[in-house]
Amino acid sequence: MIKAAKDNNNSTTFSDILGEKPGCYKWWAKKEDVEKLLSQILYNDEKHKAIFSETDFSQIFETNKENLYCIYVGKANNLYDRLRDHAKKTEQSTLRRTICSLSCDPDAPNSLETINNKIDNWLNNFKVQYFPLSESERIKEKRKYGKHEMTFYKLNDAKHELSLLDLEYFFINEDFHILNVEENHFVDYTKKKGIQLGTETVQVIENIQNALSEKKQKWPKKKIIEIKNKP
Secondary structure, X not given: OEEOOOOHHHOOHHHHHHOOOOEEXXXXXXXXXXXXXXXXXXXXXXXXXXXXHHOOHHHOOOEOOOOXXXXXXXXXXXXXXXXXXXXXXXXXXXHHHHHHHHHOOOOOOOOHHHHHHHHHHXXXXXXXXXXXXXXXXXXXXXXXXXXXXXXXXXXXXXXXXXXXXXXXXXXXHHOOOOOOOOOOOHHHHHHHOOOOOOHHHHHHHHHHHHHHHHHHOOOOHHHHHHHHXXX
């Protein structure tokens, strides 16, 4: 588990730990920060407190021994590069743009510095956990998609044909991660596993997903790039 906060005195730490390995990663937050995220997504007031008291989140959230909640899951062909994107490149980071949609008014005259400061205020409260694939666990392939060639990793296991995309899908949908807007099919995934969620719980999940998706649409990558390129 690594603190997501920037540390200028240990600039090589992440590079030393991760190198150029592919893999998946998880972002974790304290309960109070998850409550604040819910507030920003749904209400912008104290009504989010009732969600936590009235909804059995232990049934749907992934938690760990530190009593942290997993809020976001992702994958990367190069974990170190992806961490750098999440740390400072808002136009390249889906997570940063999602946080931006919760903390910045799309109609306000936002500067890139203001946007990044607001995002960093959130991210510096979180922790990151990485799951790199070792050389013995992965097979590297090059595949063409139209005119583009993409690097593709899969597990080196004859019993499983799992790509990084498969792993990310499993990580996202095994539990409910509130900041994963795309590929988030937790409700359908639980049905396939034979787990029956309560009607009210399903409604809360759908409300969170719909509200966050609507907010995020107001902050596309193109908008961030335009703000970045303003003289």
